[in-house]
């Protein structure tokens with residue numbers, strides 16, 4: 285199946301077949317990442333710019349490794365040390381970087397629409413690495429890949445998102461992606477953290493009562509409380525939030541025997557997830573998600589830039 289896309293910004297531009305192509309290519313990249321020599325020559329002589337104006341550990345490190353393992357040269361530009369702190373606009377920044385004849389821009393930014401704007405000012409491929417509380421398409425793809433590897437399917441899975449859905453860029457991309465793949469989606473949390481109109485993302489069910497929903501879920505996807513994006517307190521205290529919505533040892537007993545726990549990171553242990561669950565050897569997929577991030581980002585870069593050939597890695 286051909287993968288006819290130039291940029292990856294909006295997950296809803298991908299079809300079910302496109303997503304399966306990414307998943308199968310990620311599976312091939314997994315094998316590359318387990319070799320002694322973990323590198324393909326695909327992007328030799330090409331240059332990627334990683335333009336991150338918001339903090340990141342997982343996304344930035346995995347994109348950097350993914351580019352290096354595809355033999356691409358990498359230039360890192362961070363907001364805190366760039367001339368954007370002196371007032372340079374995003375457009376002037378990208379036009380400056382264009383002068384080096386770059387081939388790929390991977391960008392994390394606080395503003396909705398910033399990746400589209402950059403794509404209008406460069407001939408390089410553009411991949412969004414997370415935009416404010418709006419979208420995070422490669423996180424969605426790495427989560428789908430993680431579910432597919434662990435549970436063997438996506439269609440018909442019941443996935444429950446617990447917590448701060450309304451400020452979550454992960455939900456902004458992952459919920460529409462799950463709907464493309466035929467999964468059932470429930471969001472659970474206090475009304476103050478849930479979207480005003482759940483139909484915008486394609487959410488199937490809404491609940492304020494975690495215990496009622498937990499026994500029905502295949503995947504419990506718990507979300508970080510994004511304190512940095514909250515304007516007013518959405519609940520009385522973090523302790524109360526943990527009592528009502530934390531994924532704890534007691535609540536684990538309500539889950540299906542084969543249900544799994546996912547979290548995009550960074551974790552707030554003792555708030556949305558207890559250490560017992562975060563480190564649970566059978567339930568927790570948190571570190572699987574990190575490894576999937578590397579495989580999926582290699583796959584996405586490969587498909588956009590190098591190997592548009594039915595997902596078969598050369």
Ligand code: CP
Pocket residue numbers: 339340341342343344414423548549550
């Ligand atoms: N999941 C995620 O985007 O993590 P980082 O903010 O560390 O990149």
